[in-house]
């Protein structure tokens with residue numbers, strides 16, 4: 001165990017072996033509960049298949065998936081010597097793009113799974129493009145199913161070359177990618193060096209995971225505390241509550257709520273029913289500010305320092321990815337944007353550029369419309385004041401999801417904010 005934490009995305013084309021790899025990682029790191037393994041071991045032995053526990057674990061996962069009991073590979077956890085890993089939502093998972101962009105499960109690094117017998121496939125391209133757009137630091141590329149290609153070095157080299165070309169195409173720094181020949185199913189080069197690949201002397205997968213760079217420490221961004229609810233508590237008064245995304249909150253601080261545009265001095269902070277003098281990112285707090293009444297502030301406001309208040313956008317430019325829309329999106333479209341705790345109708349005022357999802361390059365300037373699968377840069381005008389920040393400055397407050405007709409149709413991150 002370790003106390004360093006990493007959010008890891010497992011990306012790659014369907015059927016290339018993502019779930020199997022996650023199962024293998026859980027198994028090899030002792031993260032599958034012992035009683036589950038024991039049960040499978042017994043079953044395997046009864047059927048004269050000792051040593052096949054892993055296959056049984058995977059079968060079980062597959063069965064549960066069919067029964068609709070989603071043992072999702074997302075949110076599974078395992079530990080190496082260096083890090084505690086959480087697998088964040090994986091592509092294929094419905095809300096993957098939304099979650100990745102809105103930071104609900106921002107991945108630090110990713111493992112790209114590419115089947116040796118298939119090579120680069122359409123979703124390989126899409127996911128690599130997304131990984132780059134969304135700021136994945138480092139990519140471990142597992143060339144999987146090496147058992148199917150008889151552990152041939154030349155096949156491995158061909159696929160490595162193909163993936164390298166793809167990374168260059170989307171301008172992913174190839175120094176930040178490492179390649180490993182693996183078989184998730186047989187366990188080659190995952191936890192132990194395989195005898196089947198004597199020609200390979202690089203790191204095996206668990207070593208590469210151990211050697212990932214530590215995630216960026218939280219930014220030294222100013223306080224940003226999106227307000228979730230506002231209560232009135234007898235004896236205290238008005239108590240806004242929310243989760244601190246960035247910065248610190250101290251009693252005595254002078255704070256400002258935007259876009260409501262009111263402020264005052266923090267009198268008390270409460271966390272887990274106890275009064276505390278200060279709170280930090282990740283803390284859920286209730287607090288009381290001198291002179292602020294229940295009707296002065298609301299859900300969707302963001303609290304920040306009075307001398308560095310949250311930005312309020314008159315318009316903002318953003319990069320969006322359209323996930324699902326029944327028809328086309330044109331200028332003038334006004335769906336509801338969900339950003340931190342705010343929900344505000346916003347008009348897509350102009351579609352500035354359409355991007356090529358497989359290369360990340362501009363495909364068309366000022367297109368008439370965009371549709372499912374497209375990535376674009378757009379200019380957005382909130383219909384009511386909205387506090388939001390450029391993703392490059394405060395990523396925690398710089399992303400949003402666009403919803404319409406009861407579903408998430410797009411997600412995006414803020415490039416620039418134009419204030420009044």
Ligand code: GDP
Nearest residue numbers: 013014015016017018019020144145183184185
């Ligand atoms: P996903 O869609 O990317 O999650 O792929 P799965 O993990 O569901 O794997 C798809 C199929 O490939 C399954 O039938 C797996 O048993 C098989 N598979 C996965 N990894 C390997 C491997 O390393 N070798 C072989 N031979 N089959 C594999």
